[in-house]
Amino acid sequence: MKKFLSILLCVLVVLSVAACGKKDETPSGQGDGNEKYSGTVMLYTSAGEDAAQSLKEVFEKKYPNVTLDFYAATSGKCNTKLATEFEAGNVSCDVVWLAEPSGLIDFKNQDRLLQYKSPFADAVAAPFKDPDGYYCGARILIMGLAYSETTCPKDQVPLNFDGLLDPNFTGQIIMADPNASGSSKAFVYGLVHSEKYGWEYFEKLAEQKLEFDTSANAVNQKIAGGEYKIGVSPEHTTLNSISQGSPIGYQATQDVLAIACPIAIPKGCPNEELAKLLYDFILDPQGGQAALPTFNITPIVDGITLPAGMKSAKEITANALPIDWVDLANTGTEMLEKFNKLFGK
Numbered sequence: 001m002k003k004f005l006s007i008l009l010c011v012l013v014v015l016s017v018a019a020c021g022k023k024d025e026t027p028s029g030q031g032d033g034n035e036k037y038s039g040t041v042m043l044y045t046s047a048g049e050d051a052a053q054s055l056k057e058v059f060e061k062k063y064p065n066v067t068l069d070f071y072a073a074t075s076g077k078c079n080t081k082l083a084t085e086f087e088a089g090n091v092s093c094d095v096v097w098l099a100e101p102s103g104l105i106d107f108k109n110q111d112r113l114l115q116y117k118s119p120f121a122d123a124v125a126a127p128f129k130d131p132d133g134y135y136c137g138a139r140i141l142i143m144g145l146a147y148s149e150t151t152c153p154k155d156q157v158p159l160n161f162d163g164l165l166d167p168n169f170t171g172q173i174i175m176a177d178p179n180a181s182g183s184s185k186a187f188v189y190g191l192v193h194s195e196k197y198g199w200e201y202f203e204k205l206a207e208q209k210l211e212f213d214t215s216a217n218a219v220n221q222k223i224a225g226g227e228y229k230i231g232v233s234p235e236h237t238t239l240n241s242i243s244q245g246s247p248i249g250y251q252a253t254q255d256v257l258a259i260a261c262p263i264a265i266p267k268g269c270p271n272e273e274l275a276k277l278l279y280d281f282i283l284d285p286q287g288g289q290a291a292l293p294t295f296n297i298t299p300i301v302d303g304i305t306l307p308a309g310m311k312s313a314k315e316i317t318a319n320a321l322p323i324d325w326v327d328l329a330n331t332g333t334e335m336l337e338k339f340n341k342l343f344g345k
Contacts, residue, residue: 038065041274044082045097046075046182047139047261048217050240051295058291059281066274074215075099075182082266086112091268094275097138097282099182101262104135105329114265116276120283123301125314128260137260138282138289140298140313143187145251146219146233146241151226152249160254161191164230165204172229173205174219177212179336179345183234183259184216188339189328190257190321199338206342217241224248239296258320260300260313 117133128137282288
């Protein structure tokens with residue numbers, strides 16, 4: 001009997017050691033319940049390919065059995081792609097993340113969006129989200145001035161958008177086409193409805209021979225190449241170019257034009273469970289929100305450690321030009337028609 005008990009004790013010790021060894025071999029991100037999620041989730045985003053790739057990496061680290069695929073393009077292209085899928089009855093997108101809300105307001109009115117109130121949305125200020133829970137702001141985008149360091153001396157860079165009317169910039173200004181770019185569309189609306197600017201400002205910009213390109217990245221590339229002295233561009237896009245060694249500078253403007261870039265879940269998405277998982281992760285202060293400053297993007301929620309010089313969403317929007325997003329959704333087509341006629345587009 002004593003011999004049997006000794007053998008049994010040894011077996012139990014061996015099994016205990018083996019169990020501990022298996023526990024130590026558990027892959028990072030598993031063992032906390034996250035491994036129960038599996039499959040593929042698709043994101044359509046205008047945030048930029050680098051930011052989307054960064055989001056993919058941190059998301060897949062937390063959910064190792066889930067693959068995050070993404071389609072990165074301008075808001076216009078994302079909207080068009082999704083609208084085409086709705087019409088065909090074959091939606092491939094699980095979460096859409098645009099530069100401004102008017103497109104999502106249109107989809108909401110067409111009953112194309114899933115109503116979802118994320119628990120993390122409570123931390124997002126009311127002006128940044130739909131009160132009915134069909135979309136929610138997920139980052140702050142700021143429009144400013146990008147300039148060529150080779151053709152535009154720093155002392156010639158204006159401190160505001162009206163400085164673009166200086167004769168020194170005639171034929172030397174560029175911005176993303178508002179027909180394709182959501183941020184440029186919001187820029188036009190914000191200034192058109194400002195007492196300081198109005199349509200008169202854009203009439204003068206037309207006289208200044210303002211030029212256009214398809215996206216903010218394309219705009220910055222042409223400015224960096226010296227083809228244009230200056231242009232209107234999102235802050236994070238320009239700062240990212242600077243960090244990569246591009247000969248381009250950035251000037252924040254006195255008149256602040258800020259945009260809360262929203263996320264939503266399309267009705268008929270392939271994987272509703274994973275769509276909600278990604279939606280929550282993007283809004284999570286310890287998830288997607290914490291990753292945004294890496295690409296000079298301002299988080300929508302407070303309480304996140306920001307790099308030196310980056311203001312919080314609350315600080316930015318407190319002084320920003322007002323934008324009525326519902327009105328932009330209702331009048332945006334008419335506005336763009338007038339804009340196109342003014343610039344001969």
